[in-house]
Amino acid sequence: QQPVQSPQAVILREGEDAVINCSSSKALYSVHWYRQKHGEAPVFLMILLKGGEQKGHEKISASFNEKKQQSSLYLTASQLSYSGTYFCGTVSISSGNTPLVFGKGTRLSVIA
């Protein structure tokens, strides 16, 4: 079942922060985050595994609350290069080799 992302779209000025949420109705094993620029393939950002971990990469970090089956992506001090569509993908606990199911995406626009 497809995870639900919110918000659907957000506009930021450079330097502002944003949070993108991803929630699932299924028990999750992992949550993946990707960013896609217009006309290009999605690019991997990070994976979070069950255990409630939090990861960070420069000014982009994420958390995973397995009890709530939710993950949040945090973008701090946004830059123009952060613009794009962000997708979360989830893998449920049920079995191995389960394909990644993506949410509908959150379109982020950073303006000067």
Next chain:
Amino acid sequence: SQTIHQWPATLVQPVGSPLSLECTVEGTSNPNLYWYRQAAGRGLQLLFYSVGIGQISSEVPQNLSASRPQDRQFILSSKKLLLSDSGFYLCAWKQGGNTGELFFGEGSRLTVL
């Protein structure tokens, strides 16, 4: 290092014509392979995935089919295209298991007229 290629990058096809999109992975063995479709302004919809040669799982019943004739080759086909088949098709691979990054190909943009 591992690479993934898909072709053609762009194609325009009339309604009712056949389709064949190819994807190959290099530098790894026994990868899990996936076909996703992205309609304009929409999310990533999983179409097919394969965990081995000749093993295809379909997520969305439609007029598309997939085949895996070799370990690192994944083909998406249609006998008769519909207008609704237009979109951006992405092939992807990853190693088996629930962890690990999904690597995407460059994508194939299909316009059905």
